[in-house]
Amino acid sequence: MRFLRQSMIGVFLAAVSLGLLVYAAYVVQSAVQARLSDDAPAPPPRERVFAVHLERAEARTITPVMETFGEISSRRTLELRAAVAGRVTALHENFEDAGRVTQGEVLVRIDPSEMQAAVDRLSADLADAEAEIRDARRARDLAGAEQTAAEHQVSLREKAYNRQLDLAGRGVGSTAAVETAELQAAAARATVLARRQDVARAEARVDQAATRLLRQRIALTEARRTLADTAIEAPFSGTLSDTSVVEGRLVSANERLADLIDPNDLEVSFQVSTAQYARLLNPEGGLIDTRVLARLDVAGVDAQATGSLSRVSAGAGDGQTGRRVFARLTHASGFRPGDFVTLEIEEQPLPDVISLPASALGSDSTVLVNGEDNRLEVLAVTLLRRQGDQVLVRGEGLEGRDVVTTRTPLLGPGVSIRVLRQEAVVSAGVPDxxxxxxxxxxxxxxxxxxxxxxxxxxxxxxxxxxxxxxxxxxxxxxxxxxxxx
Known part of the structure; x- marks a missing residue:
């Protein structure tokens, strides 16, 4: 009994210990879960401050520069064509692609044998026509003299007739003598009419000879001009291009032989939008007198030429919009027709405008400025021009304010900022x-x-x-x- 009692007491004590141990584990677990489930106390909130670059807005007069692209062309380009058909007998020593020729030099000479023969033949015909008109004039003068003699003969016959009438009235002469004198006077008058017809025919012959002489002179002039066309001269100094003949070749009339281009009289054509074209007009509707700068990047060196606006095309062109404008270039050394160049065109100056970085302008045409207590404010502006990485704007109350140079989605009105001022740096313009x-x-x-x-x-x-x-x-x-x- 004693053993059983002690055993029961041991089991009871073990059960009590195990229960206490389980309870202790439960209490610890509950305490840990309660600790983990409790919210940590949040730290006091602190406003975020953004560091931004600011630039002072200063209004001044700025001349905008319009940038575009254009193509160089020559103001004087001539197609050399054969005026007459024949065999090429001589060519200029520089008659080849890129050959330089001077004004007045003979570039191509066509065999002039047939043209010279025609000139000689027409010269002989002209001599015949001149002899014919001289002969016709002499014949006219002789016919006139014969007419004068016949008229004098009529005067004498009429005097003889009147004398016979006087004699017959006094009973001295006879009727037959009167009739004979009258018949002779009538015959003399008929002779005068015949001589007048001879004079008329002589004058007609003179007129016909004069017309023939004029035609011969015209034909001779045309033949001489055709003979002169066998020698093709350079009307101006320039460079040859697309030459297509050699000495000895037969050419036909109006066949294209080469192109003559003046490389020193250049212009550039470029396409601009209607809005850009409107900015190039003066109050009278004509093009403004402004400076045009053409740049061509050649092997690391910018070839430059200056010029001025000269004219504008009459129409927009097929499939084109805006306007095509032409500018005449001066001192265009190194430029050649066909070059594509970058153009900078100075527009009319804009007064009271502010230049800002393009990143400072928002899509809603607003800028952010520094306000009281370094908090941002929004100002509406009017965009006037874009100049590369800069914009030209106007805005009420903008002058003198500090503008955020780079906008981000995190920046907005009321945001606190820390100022990092960005002063304008002026480049000295001297390359390293x-x-x-x-x-x-x-x-x-x-x-x-x-x-x-x-x-x-x-x-x-x-x-x-x-x-x-x-x-x-x-x-x-x-x-x-x-x-x-």
Whole structure:
């Protein structure tokens, strides 16, 4: 009994210990879950401050520059055509593609044998016509003299007739003598009529001879002009292009032989929108007198030419919109017809405008400015022009305010900012210079000398710059980019 009692007490104590242990685990687990389920106390909220760049808005008068692209063409381009048919007997020594010729030089000469024979034949016909008119005039003069003699004969016959009438009235003469005198006077008058007809025929012959002489002179002039057309001269100094004949070849009338282009009298044509064209007009409706700058990037060197607006096309063109404008260029060294160039056209100055970075303008035509306590405000502006990375705007109350130069979706009215002022930096306009090694300089010079499409004037200028101790870094970078290095 004692063993059983002690065993029961042991089991009871073990059960109590196990229960306490389970309860203790439950209490610990409940405490941990309660701890985890409790919300952590949030820290006090703090406003976010954004760092932005600001730029002071200053109103001034700015001349906008319109940028576009255009094609160079020659103001004087002539198709050389054969005026007569024949065999080419002589060509100018420079009659080839890209050959330079001077005004008045004979470019092509066609065999003039047939034309010279025609001139000689018509010269002889002209001499015959001149002799004919001289003979007709002499015949007219003789006919006139005969008419005068016949009229004098009529006067004498009429006097004889009147004398016979007087004698017959006094009973001295006879009736037969009177009739004979009357018949002789009538015959003399008939002779006068015949002589007048001879004079009329002589005058008609003179007129016909004069007409024939005029026709012969016209024919001779045409023949001489045809003979002169066998020698094709250069009407102006220029460069030949698309030559298509050789000496000894037979050419037909009006056959195209070559093109003559004046490379020094150049113009550039470019297409602009209607809105851009309106900005190039003066109050009278004509084109403004403004400066046009044409740039051509040739092997790392910008070839430039200046000019002015000259005219505008009458229509927009098939399938085109806007207007085609032409500008005449001056001092266009290195340019050739067919080049595509970049154009910068100065517009009329705009007073009281503000230049800002393009990133400062929102899609709703607003800008963000710094207000009180460094908080952003919104101002509406009017966009006038876009100039590369800049915009020209006007806005009420904008002048003198600090404008956010770069807008992001996080920025808006009322946002607190920290100012990072961005002052305008004015470039000195002088390119960075490099001192080249002899090996690098030699490679650049060899590449420039081997460039065939570069104009001679530009090539000389580039080589002269490469010969200096310091060379513009921009030019070196452009040449090496074309070298593939």
């Amino acid at each position: 210079m490099l001192e080249l090694s002899e090996e690098r300089r030699a490679r650049l010079v060899a590449f420039v000398k081997g460039t065939e499409h570069m104009p001679a004037e530009t090539k000389e200028r580039v080589l002269a710059q490469l010969a200096e101790r310091e060379v513009p870094a921009q030019m070196v970078a452009r040449i090496e980019s074309r070298m593939g290095g």
